[in-house]
Amino acid sequence: MDKYSPFTGREHYHEWPPYSPSDLRRKEAVVQTARQMLIGALTAPMAGGVSQIEGQLLYGKDELEALARKMEAFAYENDRTEEIYKYEAVMVRDSDAVLLLGDYRCLETPLDVGCGLCGGRPDCSFFYERHPNRFGMVDTTDRRSDTPIRGPLCGARVNDLGYAVGSALWLASSLFVDARPFMSVGMAGKALGFCPDSEIIVGIIVAGKAKNPCVDIFPDYHLFNMEKVVDVSRKQFITARIVPSYDYRKWRPQNKVEEE
């Protein structure tokens, strides 16, 4: 038998209810896009054409929930970023996948070109004076830090990470898949140990739904979002339903006009 002769199938797609088989097929298509986005990131223009990007793709309820909870934990560490972390955690839950992109050279192997981005100097002294090194080989083994990121970082490398993120976003945009980059998602991913060789990570929320989960956000979005609205509706309707109780098999409520 020709090996392709049974090649046939039916695939139904529907984004509701979430995580139903029809929705999982849709999510799988988004995940495939996210994988292509990673390739876009790797082929982005970079100083000297040197590989410096690592990626991590997260999808599925458990992975996204863990990431969102880490973001919510960060919400209570800095007043200025409280809402950012809370709102963007909702976006992660509402997404189909998260692509984390990190630069593994921005701390350990700088570009060494004296570009000026890190410290405004025509050499790399601002960077090397602030990191332990021997003959310019940076010792990164002391991972204790008072800040989430052990800066300063090589600005040229960080800039290159921007190009990688840009190409990933461009590819998503070209396929009409919604994607936006976030500091908060990257910071939570870093805290969870993803992209382990990268000192700075950008988190890209990726979704293929009717409504882009990352834009047109309501005030107090962590309290007023689709997941909450649906859950509260369940709570409200069930109670509202059980109070006017009757046996539908024997009687039905009549309009007043009908009763007369």
Next chain:
Amino acid sequence: MRYSAQKACAEHLVDVAKHCASAFFKAPRITGYTRMDAEIITGEDLWPIIEMLGPLSTINSFVRWDYETFKSTYDAGNPPVLLLLAADLTRSQMGWDCGACGFATCKEFNAYAARNGGTGQLWGGPSCNWKVLDFGIACDWAAAAAAQLKVDNRIQADSGAMAGMLGYLPGHSAFIGLPLGPVGDLVWYSREAMHGKFSREEAMANMFRCCPTHFGAFPGGGNPLVKNSERWWETPSFNAAVQSPQAMAAVGQVMAEITAIAGKYAPEVARKYQDNKVPADLADEVR
């Protein structure tokens, strides 16, 4: 009506540049605060940038390749259109306190940057890393737009830095040049403009300086011979790091030449902006 496609394509590059600039401005931002601007430079206005690249190309290989490509296409009357991309990255308004800049808080970063801001070999600094990312994303979108329109292009720090030194787009700290075209396959890669302009010996000497371990003989003795010719064992040579006042003097001479060229054109460039006000959007920086 008949059109020369080559001529039409050359004129079209300005429209391509507009498309790329639109993509630059449309690109997603992480911070929402990064101030950026762009300008399209064509024809004779390219010359001061090319002239400045000239001296720099004598001490820097990648600049030489860019300079020769610019100059040969300019001399042939078929230059690229240069999209100049710029951003101010030197303050943080976010208060994220991530530490990527090397300071514990954005407030400390801003205070240091206000007192110690300066210029590197390419750009100003210090910079907020999240704004650096924003700028990278936007520049990538400009280049991607050109790629999508099938116009050869290359992200360049050198042409951008020279334009910044000339005074283009004042009030910004980082500059990128994005030459668009001239139309054709592989203008800015595998460069035909460099044919006949360097020898195999020069290429090997470049590799020899940049990757010396590639030419090392047996290293077990602790001081390996260097394979610097086909019969390298007959003229034993060893690697050594030496200070070179001559090389540094050459760098100083080149910088003086570039500064002089910039000074020649800067007043004319400044006149383009005499009515422009640099946006004072730093009022809400974290203090």
